[in-house]
């Protein structure tokens with residue numbers, strides 16, 4: 770159970786409802802991650818089978834249980850259709866504890882500002898509830914849309930922190946990181 774309380778398992782924005790994922794969202798985890806477009810820059814994240822999606826859900830849920838926050842599943846207030854995911858995960862960057870900001874939406878939902886709206890809400894949540902952990906995003910150099918979202922939520926390019934991830938060079942965007 771989240772030590773932040775149930776309220777933080779739901780975040781509302783003008784257009785969106787962010788909720789802690791449930792088992793019923795495993796189908797959406799699969800559909801979003803098996804679309805070749807959504808993992809174009811991060812092919813190591815791609816999924817092809819339901820059991821892989823179920824395993825990913827279990828990892829996300831374990832993080833929620835352990836830390837009281839994680840990834841939220843995102844939909845519009847007026848629709849049951851899940852659009853994608855946005856959230857934070859603790860990670861070590863060059864020996865510093867940070868929160869990695871994540872977002873991945875189904876292509877049909879791109880271009881409406883949903884990713885920016887969700888990531889802004891998650892960033893605000895992190896600033897309020899985990900301000901001791903700098904927020905970062907690791908983004909592949911060619912992933913312009915993701916870089917735009919990171920900049921929109923207030924992260925800035927920190928090229929001295931760039932790192933190599935599963936899919937190659939990751940550019941780092943960061944806030945409040947004095948490394």
Ligand SMILES: CC(C)(COP(=O)(O)OP(=O)(O)OC[C@H]1O[C@@H](n2cnc3c(N)ncnc32)[C@H](O)[C@@H]1OP(=O)(O)O)[C@@H](O)C(=O)NCCC(=O)NCCS
Nearest residue numbers: 807872873874879880881882883884885908913914915917
């Ligand atoms: C990254 C992602 C979530 C952005 O979704 P989106 O719906 O396009 O985001 P928004 O509508 O909020 O737009 C964000 C910005 O990106 C820009 N953008 C969107 N697609 C773009 C593209 N293909 N090329 C350049 N810019 C693009 C938008 O114009 C907007 O810019 P602005 O802030 O200057 O107005 C979406 O592309 C996605 O899910 N990609 C696959 C997963 C992924 O790569 N996640 C990030 C891993 S680091």
